[in-house]
Amino acid sequence: MPAFFSALQVWPILAIVELAISIIALIYIPRGRKPTAAMAWLLLIFLTPFIGLALYLLIGNFRLPKRRHEAQRAATKRIAELSDGHTDVDAPRWLQRVAQQNESLTALPVVGNSSAELIDDYQGSIDAMASAIDQARDYVHIQFYIAAWDDTTRGFFQSMERAVKRGVTVRFLADYVASRRIPQSKETFAELDRIGVKWSWMLPVRPFKGEYQRPDLRNHRKLVVVDGEVGFVGSQNLISRDYNAEKNIKRGLMWHELVSRVEGPVVAQVDAVFLSDWYFETGEDLSDTERVPASQVPQPIGGTLECQMVPSGPAYDTESNLRMFLSLIHGANERIILTSPYFVPNEAMIYAITTACQRGLEVQLFVSEVGDQGTVYHAQRSYYETLLRAGVRIFLYPAPYILHSKHFSIDDTLAVIGSSNMDIRSFTLNAEMSLMVRGDDFVNQMREIETKYREASRELTLDQWLQEPARSRFLDGVFRLISALT
16 A cells, blocks of 8 residues: 555656646747747657657757857957958849858858869769879868778878878868767777878767767868868768668668869868868867968969858857858749758748749759668658649659769859758758859859759659658658757
8 A cells, every 4th residue: 555655646746847847848948949949849848758858958959068159259250360352243233142141151251263173973082082182292181071991992091191201281070970980980090090190070079078069969071171272072971982881781872972173262261161170179270370361372274163161050150051052042043953862951941942933943852762861861751742842843863872962053153062961950950061153164064963863863743752651651740840859
């Protein structure tokens, strides 16, 4: 009997605790959070109070520590002091305003007299980076979300070793969580030590060393800069095409990427992103010692492109990449062609895309036919019906390839390429970088890439989509709700 009465006494206490959790959640969670994200968190906590609370305490804070924000503000101020570009471009007024918006958020202006070459060969892009490193005289800056020493990247590591032996300073940044979980990561970074590369983790999660933030806030940027004269940006990580993952090898999955080699003043902006992240992680300010101002970067022959780098991430006060994407989509007059491996847009993005269709624009979306991440894959699929009904043409890039490229083009003169997906994670949680490029030559290159995608893909129609099994549609809806937990 005493045990029975003790049990009866526990239930009222649990009910009171659950009620308290719900009330506190209602008061606290909506503050500074988008309504969709707040509603998703509240629903989770109301349905499973203790589990929901535990998850919220683990990943509910989508901001970096205060010192990171202060460091970002200091870096942005420093970039503004050193900038020697301009935003008074010979472009439509709406595009001038977009460039002005980007500069106000990141301190990086539009620069001209640059060139860019697209590389859509996986091994070829890594080899091109290695070749550029072999020409280095003074310094090399390298930054990847995922880095691994394997058969695909061995030549890249050898080029770094040759550079160090020539007296070139090679600095390397890698994301702590993403790179450490790759097989044989210890061997990879031991090789960097052996070579003599100066390297550091990005956003390390080491609470016992006083380094902690929400574990899934990651630095997703990818770049290489050589002597401030040649740069590489895009979607590709430094790793084998199957990511050395057993599950990918079993499925035969291979990643397809797009990288841009850039020259001219824009390289100074790519370097500014690296210098900011290096300062965040090491406290070392290289802006005076290892930085070539945009005005001093050699101008390539035929460099007619106008470019603007737009870094983004949780250290910024707002989502600079999302704001640029929305502004460009709203400014389009003829066509919008989007490529994203993880397409989980927020409400504003969906409205921008579907409104473009209603304005009579041609809108196309390239995504992978298969997914490597089940939750994101199903969340992405949940938007297909809305897009198809609006008139968006969706092309599914065939298995076994994961179309990991991240880029889009607007009309015939403007394109964006970088590390940012079109999903809530890239808009809010990840540090990203997106390069806006204006120029017929670059867009023509991207049109050729898009044509290759289109020829290789199959178009998904609304009739085909409506035949999808109910079970799959149910999972799509569930994971769409989960995707809002930011």
